[in-house]
Amino acid sequence: MIDANVNLFRWPFRRLAGDEPADLVANLRKKGVTQAWAGSFEALLHRDVAGVNARLAEACRTHGADFLVPFGALNPKQPDWQEDLRRCAEVHKMPGIRLHPNYHGYTLDDPVVAELLALTESHKLLVEIALAMEDERTQYALMRIPPVDPAPLLDLVRRMPNLRLVLVNAGYQGVHSTEHISELAKTGNIYFDIARIEGIGSVARLVEQVSSSRVVFGSYYPFFYFESSFLKVREAGLPEDQVQAILEENARNVLIGR
């Protein structure tokens, strides 16, 4: 089982079981995960992005060299983000990056996003965009962060046929829901994780919207209880080939760019 959506280190507003990398790895292994794509909670608020990525890469090496796959952060609103991107690809040998547009103060129709995505395409990096990290209704009162609107991707992705994109934490957003999921799936090489997909048989509905080949397993552990995504796959009642695709094959394929 490949988990496309975990985070290392401390969530800014509470301690989480599993926020120590060694614990996270042990817990995920116990639950049957064989590979986890790890971003860093530090990426949300820290301005030293290079430091965030160096610590992430080091933690992944130290605590799970064959298990944790680091997804570095980039903040295209900060100076010389291109160098941060280069280091992710060339120094840390990361296969992908994870963006947090809402925490970094830009929208996806910002011209810098097209530039960033083009550069990731040239580095052959997989891009994850986190559409939300927390229900807006329960956020810390002085730290309200609305979810990311993915609509501008409809146009962007059409122009970048080699771009590989995973939208993590799409779906239920409390007062918002992610729109355009079906259209986005048709535009290009876009995948969706299931961590925040909600409602009755939510994963089956997502499969109906975007096809089973575009859905990857993501738990958003340790912020969410891991069992949530796992049981959602169970609740969907999908056939064996689709379960296998969601739990592992799709993620493996998109990571290697197949």
Next chain:
Amino acid sequence: MKNRALSRRQFLAQTSAGAAVAGVACCSEFASANSKLGVAGGSPTPTPPSSSATSGLVDMNTLKALRIWDGHCHLEGFEGRTPGERMQNMLRCADRMGIEHMCVFLGMQFEFYASPESMRKQNDEVMEAVKHSNGRALGYAFMNPNYVDDCLDEINRCVRDGPMVGLKFEFDTPALANSPPLDRIVARAGELKAVVMHHTYIKTTGNMVGESTPLELAELARRHPSVTIICGHTGATWELGIPPLRRLKNVYADLSGSDPTSGFTEMAVRELGADRVMFGSDIGGRSFASQLAKVMGANIPLSARPAIMGENLRRVLRPILQAKGVKL
């Protein structure tokens, strides 16, 4: 990198022993999708391996052994033209996830700020659904305290003379849970040994008009110490929602209807004790899956799980069920 594929057989072994036994194919919302995808009925049910790469996962036998009573379910969100059809779909989904009993409230379509007529209609729909549940669903009567006399009539109709065992308050009046109009209604619930479930939320984005927080509900509970009051959603912003309940022994924390955020159940158990925490899904709007995870993924003693998953709810419902001649 080393990859160990988790086959569906293994996956089912860890999660679904009972679904096939129950003959469950899928929930109706996605039945059409699945039929397009060529999904057949239940799968063979392999015995869970005692030890494997997935031994830390939730298996169906464990869920069924917990005797899960879901204290917070809605008909809205399920497909079906009638309450009975919706109940059948709810049961199919419940079977898939090991849910034994469900408490159901509000009609096929939520109508908040409901008129007395709407209140009656929604309660009728719930009672009709309960009738089609093979004894697995219990109903709570929807109350709009803007119409106190109508509420009292509904209590007599649905609880005293009908099958319902509890009341459900939403946010139907500008008055909050601590407002005086609720007193006569809650007192009547106490006379009939009915439980009271009240929606609460603490929204950073701002509560709706009439939407109570656990603080207001705590005031109501303080005035009615002999009535069992369930704090719906525990405010969702649970770090703020749990503390007001700490000193009120007649109030229970409902885990339903918020993201499966790690730490919620642990804090509720730490602050209230496992015997005052109740599993609920808010199915319709949420999934059984994400809400079950709040208990099955929580770092709490295994011995706490049965209480949260069902024993607590059965305990508070026992008096009214016994009064109605229902054996638990």
